[in-house]
Every structure is written in structure tokens, then in C-alpha cells.
Amino acid sequence: MSVIPHIADFAHDLTEIRQDLHRHPEIGFEEVRTSAIVAEKLTSYGIEVHRGIGKTGVIGVLKGSLGPGRTIGLRADMDALPMEERTNLSYSSQNPGRFHGCGHDGHTTILLGAARYLAETRQFAGTVIFIFQPGEEGCGGARAMLADGLFERFPCDEIYALHNSPQDDPYRIGIKPGPAMAGADFFDLRIKGRGSHGAHPETSRDPIIVATALVQALQTVISRNISPLKQAVLSVTQIHSGTAYNIVPEEAVVSGTVRFMDRDVNELVRARMRSIAAGIAASFEVEIEVDIRNVFDVLINTEELVEGYLAAARDVVGEENVYVKGNPVMGSEDFADMLHACPGVYCTVGHAGNVPVHNPGFVLDDGILPVGASLFARIVERRGAIT
Template sequence: MPVIEKIASWHDEMTALRRDIHAHPEIGFEEVRTSGIVAEKLESYGIEVHRGIGKTGVVGILKGAKGEGRTIGLRADMDALPMEERTNLPYASKIPNRFHGCGHDGHTTMLLGAARYLAETRDFAGTAVFIFQPGEEGCGGARAMIADGLFERFPCDEIYGLHNAPNDDPLKIGIKPGTSMAGADFFDFRIKGRGSHGAHPEVSKDPIIVATQLVSALQSIVSRNISPLRAAVLSVTQIHSGTAYNVVPEEATVSGTVRYLDREVNEQIRSRMRAIAAGLAASFEVEIETDIRNVFDVLVNTDALVEGFADAARDIVGVENVYTKSEPVMGSEDFADMLFKVPGVYCTVGHAGSVPPHNPGYVLDDGILPVGASLLARIVEKRLAA
């Protein structure tokens, strides 16, 4: 069975909606306009709407027409990135330093399409829960919704989500059983030294020297403390210090991210990071404030549900276009936090284009909007069959 015909007939409407959201991007917990559009659309479909969950999150509740049954959750993220768009598209971002550079505008549109179809057909037994999440891009949006009682107020037996994939062939749907995506920490080291004139560094406690030593030492953790059979990544992505050519500054900061597939490995990395910082602080007689915080859990798909999700996907794109991924990826996704609470599956949907997400030239292929919407709708119909 191909893309659901009714959803396919809405392609132009879905494209217009997606491009409107794209032109007005909002970053994490600022999705006021976007969540307003989502809530209004859901209400117009006759779906019960709950606003303000996890600050700007929206939840829709829909009962099937075939009686009582279990509850399936479907989730889409709504936030944009704090970066400039350089696509020169006619519907490009109208807001400086805001860009839907990861395709969340597409995910939101897909879930709205699925919600509309399910509201018109109601061909299932049980309840569908439509979860529109804020702040996926490192802001903790999933955790904010969970802390706000998401699964206590709207219990789900299973939950499903997806992400666009321009690095895959169009219409290819990939699913990785078990551990699928890495967990992530963000870190900041604030080095407090003593400033001086650039001509008299001997009276300073130079935080830049300490920062360079710290960066070098941090890069040794994975290569010299973690087994090569247990994947992990530590990347320093920011170094900030100084204001003038002739001033040794008082402070420097070193920031970055850790990615891991195993919580034990993560704890080992954290321990080494703190020990290295303490050792350098003592060696150079400076103070180093260490802040290491977890932002994403490891994303683990529920093995027992993978085949059911793949079966729904085969209905939409054909047997030849659904495949099992053999390796996890070191990217992260906070849908992991929802999967930590509720069993479910997360997949990728390939589309045309070669520019990756988080690049200023990234473009979502609107051709996958009916595909994603059909997949989300079909999993509800299949899992909640009367």
C-alpha cells in the first residue's frame, strides 16, 4: 500500500503550512507562534487540546471510533536552531539567527497531517496522543514535558517518532533495534587566573595557558582511558578568553560535548574530566569551575516493537525501502528521554538533498511530508486495530 491517498491529497496544504512555520522559526521554549498554530489546527480537527506542557508544548487527545483500547503516543519536535539560514529560498527565515536547520518544521507538519487524517477516519480502537515537543535542540524539552506530568496526565502504552534523513536515499526508512543513538553531556570549564600586562606575563596566572593544556588533556580521555570497543566522543567546541592584544586575561572558558552509548563509559569520562581539571588547577595555581550536565539519554528502541513499526513502514513505502540499521550513530535526540519512560521506536525517513541538518544551506524535501504523516497514522491504525 502506498502513501495514504487522503494524506497525499493534502500535500500542497502541508507544504504551505511547513513553509510558513519555516519562515517564522522559534528556538527552544520560545515556540509561541508555532505551538499556537499547532493547537488551533488540532482544535479545528476536533481533537482535545492541552497547551503549556513543558512551557510551550502541546498535546492532543483523540479517541478512536472502534471502542476502548490501548494508547499510542506520536511525537514531533517544534523548535528551530539559533543560526543563520543561507538557502536563498523564497520562504527562508524572516528572523535573524533563527533557522529550521534540522527539519523540525517538517516533523511538526507531518504529525499534524497524521492527526488530521486520524481525526477524520477514527479507524482504530483506543486513544492516540499527539505530542508536540518544544526545545529538542539541547534545551531539555522532552524532560520539561515529562517533569510537567506528560505521562501521568496522558499515559501511553507505546510511543513513536521519526526524523528526516537527507543522508539516506529518498523514501528509505531506517530502524535500528536496541541502542540507536548516543547520549550526550555538555560541559563548561571556567578557568579563573590572574591578569596582567601582556609585557609582564610573569606576574600573571595565565588562564589561556591552562585552557590549552586542558584541551590537550581532554582529548586524551577517549583514546587512552576508554576501550576502543566501546564507542565515545569528546569534542571541545568552544574556547573563549581575552579582550585586548596587550592584556593577559583573568579568565578563560572551555566548552564542548561528550557522546556515549553506555552510561558506565559516560561516568568514566566524567570522572577523568574532573580529575584532569583538578590536577591542572593545582599545577598552575588557578581555580577551575567544572560544570558537566547531561542533556540527552541514550536512545534505545524497544526490540519487541521494531517489527510492528517496520510493518507499518512497509505499508507506506514498500518492503524494499524499509531496512534495519546495523550500527548506532553518535548523534543524539531527546526523544530518548521519552523512550526511557515508555516503550517505543524512533526511525529515520530519507529524502532528496545532500546538505546535512545543522548546515546553513540545509533544505528539507517537502516530498516526504505525506510519507511521514502516513507512517505515523498507519502505526496507530495497526497497533490499535479493533
């Protein structure tokens, strides 16, 4: 492995930054402290800073010393998850109900590491745009930055991002060309029934009974309406209803997510969900309000740029630790929306540990920090001079 020596020299500083961010996690569009630290660090590196893009987003702009060239965007997400931490780390979250359980503290630190190195060396052509994005965890942070004119104000020829992966061997880098991650909808199905005393359910229109029927019926959409050769997931993840032991409630809400790799499949799933809801509502003489909203697009890596990112990865971790993924994953990532506006590539970087992300016991391996920073730096040095 060939982590850039200059980055290796300040790896300890990166660990301190990452653990401080971990100790003070902030969820989507609340990244006030985090964005202030990012802005302060970039300014101290001599990088031009712009704040407030997409609410709490931060942009850094840096020109190289090797003349004109391409403008390369590097993006990291900053937000934590609304969950409790159960790691017992010495630097565990001090904010109740907030936890960097997906590694975004690491992503932010990695980009800061690349920014410091590139600012101190400037041995690249063209310009680099450092994009620190808020609200990736289903909050629409990428779309908020795009709506604020991200690429109109800071045009990029190419953009790159990464994500830590405890599922992969340490520091192994993988890329799936083309469609790589699923698009996603979130849904809320609100059942409006009629409440009653728990001892007299015959006078009710019990929304809990309706909810159980609805959940069962929704599970037939993928298994009986979608070709087994297509990829789609429908998961009910929340059911909310009731306030007391002896009250049949008025309402129940069934919520969850749909994942898809194909827009036509997505439209079919949406249509079937609405049809099932209407049929069950008629059967039980209740009302069901259907709210299905898109939160992530399908992430599509620009195939002609994949080899350049793989070459940068080989510089850092060696040929044996770089691979092309054969299959997409059904997880989602809102960097997809940026890739629909600008060509680019998203990769995963493995690290030590076997607890998955979004688990209360997830621990990020700080060894990934100089690896990721070196990868970002190398893609700028490699691609900036290409015209």
C-alpha cells in the first residue's frame, strides 16, 4: 500500500479531527458545528470557502500550480444518523439520539485530508472543488445543494465520492461501472378508521386490523408483480398506532421504503401499492391516504471515467486491492443526484471491523483516513491535467 507520504505524516491529525466530529454528531441540515469546523479548516489551509450552499453545505475552491486544466469535484457527506450509539468508545457521541453510525465523520475528515495535502503541494493542473454536503441520510442534501446552484456556481468537469465499507477487506477499493446503487422511495400509508372502546370492537373500523392486512398484501408486489429478473425491494419498516390498552384507535400509519434499479419497475410498484391500498380501504370501509415520495435516484457511475478512478486507487492500495464489482447493491446514496448533473464515479473503500453501518455498535477504522485522502488527492493529480 502506498499512502501518500505527506498525508501519512499528518494522519494523526486526521484521527483527532474524525474523533472530534464523532463525539459531536449532527443530523441532516443541523450540521452547524460540523460545517463551521470544515470552513475553519479549509480557510486555515488557504482554500477559498463558500458556506450556506444547501443550507449547511460548504464549498472549497483551490487552483493548482501546474496551469489550466479540468475542474474536479470531490464530495463528502457530513451528517450523522438519528440513533443511539452503543460502542463504549472513549470518544462516543455526546449528543443523545445522534450517532455517526454510517461513517460520514470519516468521509468529511478524508476530504479535509485531501484538501490539506492539495493546498500544501498544489502539484496539479486545473481546479478542485471540495463539496461538503449536508443531509445525505434521506434528507435530500444533494438536491438542496443542486437547487442552490451548486454546478452553476461551481462548474465541475467530473466529480468523485467514496464510502467506507466494513463488508470489504481492509483498504480494498471497489467500483461498479454503470448502475451501481438503487434508487429509493419512502412511503407513508395513513389509515383512517373509526375508534371505539376496546371492549366493543364491533363498533369500530379497526385501523390496526387494516394495517396487518395491508402489510401482508404489500409483500406480494415484488413476489407476484415484478419479474424475478428485475431487482426491487419493498420493506415495511414502521407501524404506528394506538395510545392505550382499552382504546381501538382512529388511525394507523404504515411506513417503509422501496428500492429499485429501473424507473419502469418503480412506477409499477407505485401503481400496485396505490391499487392495493384502495382495494383494502374499500374492503374494510376505511380511508387510506397514500404518500409515496422519491428520495434517491439510481446511482449511475460514468463508465468512461471508471478506469481513471481505478488507476488512482491502484496508486494508493496496489493492483491486488482494486476490483470491479459485478453487481449493484440495493442500498441508496444521494450522490446519485449529483451524478445525474455531472459525470463522475463513486467507490467503496474497505476497512477493519465486521459490524455493519447503521448498527448502534458500528466503529469506523481510522486507518481508512489517509487511504481515502490519498485516493482523492491522486484522482485530482491524475485527472486535472487531462483536457
